[in-house]
Amino acid sequence: MIAVEHLSKRYGRHAAVEDVSFVCEPGTVTGFLGPNGAGKSTTMRMICGLTPPSSGGATVCGVGYRHLPNPGRQVGVLLDAAAQHAGRTGREALTLSAQLIGVDRRAVEEKLDLVGLNAVAAKRRVRAYSLGMRQRLGLAQALLGDPRVLILDEPANGLDPEGIYWMRGLLREFADRGGTVLLSSHLLREVEAVADQLVVIGRGRVVARGSKRELLAGAGTLVRARDPQTLAGALRRAGLAVTAATDGALTVPADAGAVGQVAADAGVALLELRPAGGGGLEQMFLTLTAGDSVKEAVR
Amino acid sequence: MTTTTTARAGAPRMAPPSLVRLTGVELRKLADTRAGYWLLITIGLLAAAIATVQLVVPDARARSFADFFSASLLPVGVLLPVLGILSVTSEWSQRTTLTTFALVPRRHRVVLAKLAAGTVAGVASVGISLAVAAAGTVIGNVAGGDVSWSFEAAAIGHAAVLQATGVLTGLAFGMLLLHTPLAVVLYFLLPTVWGLLGDMIPALRAPAQWLDTGVTLMPLATPDVTAGQWARVAVSLAVWMLAPLLAGVVRVVRAEVC
Numbered sequence: 001m002i003a004v005e006h007l008s009k010r011y012g013r014h015a016a017v018e019d020v021s022f023v024c025e026p027g028t029v030t031g032f033l034g035p036n037g038a039g040k041s042t043t044m045r046m047i048c049g050l051t052p053p054s055s056g057g058a059t060v061c062g063v064g065y066r067h068l069p070n071p072g073r074q075v076g077v078l079l080d081a082a083a084q085h086a087g088r089t090g091r092e093a094l095t096l097s098a099q100l101i102g103v104d105r106r107a108v109e110e111k112l113d114l115v116g117l118n119a120v121a122a123k124r125r126v127r128a129y130s131l132g133m134r135q136r137l138g139l140a141q142a143l144l145g146d147p148r149v150l151i152l153d154e155p156a157n158g159l160d161p162e163g164i165y166w167m168r169g170l171l172r173e174f175a176d177r178g179g180t181v182l183l184s185s186h187l188l189r190e191v192e193a194v195a196d197q198l199v200v201i202g203r204g205r206v207v208a209r210g211s212k213r214e215l216l217a218g219a220g221t222l223v224r225a226r227d228p229q230t231l232a233g234a235l236r237r238a239g240l241a242v243t244a245a246t247d248g249a250l251t252v253p254a255d256a257g258a259v260g261q262v263a264a265d266a267g268v269a270l271l272e273l274r275p276a277g278g279g280g281l282e283q284m285f286l287t288l289t290a291g292d293s294v295k296e297a298v299r
Numbered sequence: 300m301t302t303t304t305t306a307r308a309g310a311p312r313m314a315p316p317s318l319v320r321l322t323g324v325e326l327r328k329l330a331d332t333r334a335g336y337w338l339l340i341t342i343g344l345l346a347a348a349i350a351t352v353q354l355v356v357p358d359a360r361a362r363s364f365a366d367f368f369s370a371s372l373l374p375v376g377v378l379l380p381v382l383g384i385l386s387v388t389s390e391w392s393q394r395t396t397l398t399t400f401a402l403v404p405r406r407h408r409v410v411l412a413k414l415a416a417g418t419v420a421g422v423a424s425v426g427i428s429l430a431v432a433a434a435g436t437v438i439g440n441v442a443g444g445d446v447s448w449s450f451e452a453a454a455i456g457h458a459a460v461l462q463a464t465g466v467l468t469g470l471a472f473g474m475l476l477l478h479t480p481l482a483v484v485l486y487f488l489l490p491t492v493w494g495l496l497g498d499m500i501p502a503l504r505a506p507a508q509w510l511d512t513g514v515t516l517m518p519l520a521t522p523d524v525t526a527g528q529w530a531r532v533a534v535s536l537a538v539w540m541l542a543p544l545l546a547g548v549v550r551v552v553r554a555e556v557c
Contacts, residue, residue: 050556052555066405068404069313069314069315072402074313085332085395086393087335096328096331099320099327100320100321101402102314102316
């Protein structure tokens with residue numbers, strides 16, 4: 001289990017992470033969502049004792065990460081798949097970690113096999129690895145000590161669709177066996193498919209937190225009209241918040257009955273009216289974090 | 300694909316890795332990358348090359364085992380600090396610190412292991428110098444020369460101090476600067492500049508006798524080191540090795556890793 005309490009990190013006057021709190025329970029996959037630069041990686045580095053927090057703290061398995069006697073046997077960490085020595089072979093990188101945390105050399109072959117790096121790949125130097133292969137190597141490294149907790153930063157980056165599907169299965173199974181998984185992503189679809197808990201972060205702050213079901217249920221109704229502008233105006237006059245997508249669909253945080261009534265009163269013909277469902281989270285994500293990425297790029 | 304990712308509950312495997320284990324890992328890291336591997340090969344080849352010169356070139360001809368031994372210390376001693384520097388800076392440039400410090404969050408233990416591994420490597424290099432000297436002596440005699448086996452065992456201890464402190468100084472510069480080119484350049488440049496200044500400025504001549512490692516460490520390549528010379532070794536190493544080492548350890552332990 002992972003508990004994050006009021007974690008903050010300031011660089012000068014810039015607050016990279018501000019008062020972030022959440023808990024990851026055993027048996028669950030927690031998706032840590034946010035646009036680039038929102039503070040996901042900084043938060044995860046603080047959890048793993050690599051970045052000292054400005055205030056607040058985090059515990060893993062009940063103690064601060066730095067107080068875990070042999071963390072590799074309790075927590076599997078993959079913070080950046082690119083952070084491997086380019087001049088080392090994949091097998092050598094794993095062998096070093098195995099020696100460090102005191103697991104049998106057989107575990108190296110076992111994990112290489114598990115993540116789908118064959119003998120040829122294991123013999124090659126990491127310099128020649130694609131990002132997807134580095135992710136697989138990093139995942140093998142994280143799993144090496146048979147931990148009960150996994151902390152993975154953007155593990156799907158660079159994986160092909162088959163690899164992403166495979167990894168979802170692996171993480172799901174890990175959690176179903178009682179493990180705790182925290183994984184970050186800026187790709188909503190990736191997290192939505194595997195997580196049962198969500199923590200959404202924007203500009204260093206938690207903007208939404210809860211079970212996926214709760215957050216999806218709160219996503220409201222999706223409505224499409226022949227004349228979306230008139231409908232949007234009518235909905236706003238009725239006191240409802242409207243989020244417009246580029247394809248003309250509107251997402252409204254109200255049930256279908258209320259939205260249909262507003263449309264009927266305004267005399268607008270509807271093309272589609274349904275619960276926002278899977279797409280709702282995407283709307284929420286875009287709304288909650290709107291403009292962050294742009295600001296990040298411009299800054 | 301079936302998985303074996305078990306999330307086992309509590310197990311008797313929580314003991315932190317011992318310093319011996321950590322040192323073993325650090326020693327392995329010195330040789331398991333392409334750069335590290337070739338650096339070690341180069342050190343060995345340089346020692347062999349010097350011995351060859353001493354066999355072939357009349358003016359440089361070695362007359363004893365001791366000649367071969369002391370001559371091999373210099374080329375080896377030039378590259379050993381680079382081994383020390385790379386041991387630290389390659390982890391930062393390749394960002395393997397993310398893994399290292401995630402697995403061993405008590406960073407001072409990693410630092411201790413690196414210092415221990417560096418010391419082992421420095422002392423082990425003396426073994427290479429001995430082997431090269433032995434080979435040189437045998438070949439010299441077989442080739443019809445008259446090379447004596449005369450050698451004073453005290454030279455081995457002095458050489459071990461010289462080479463081990465060389466690696467440790469490299470580690471210190473590496474930890475202080477955390478940047479390969481900067482650490483390598485400064486490591487070679489600072490003592491040279493200091494030596495030049497000592498030659499040029501009369502007021503610096505006296506302190507240079509105590510602080511210029513190019514001068515103070517020279518006696519360590521011989522079997523005879525006086526108490527006064529040991530004092531100069533100690534003072535110069537305190538400035539060039541110990542001070543950057545302490546500052547470097549503080550930096551590494553506190554640094555944000557990303």
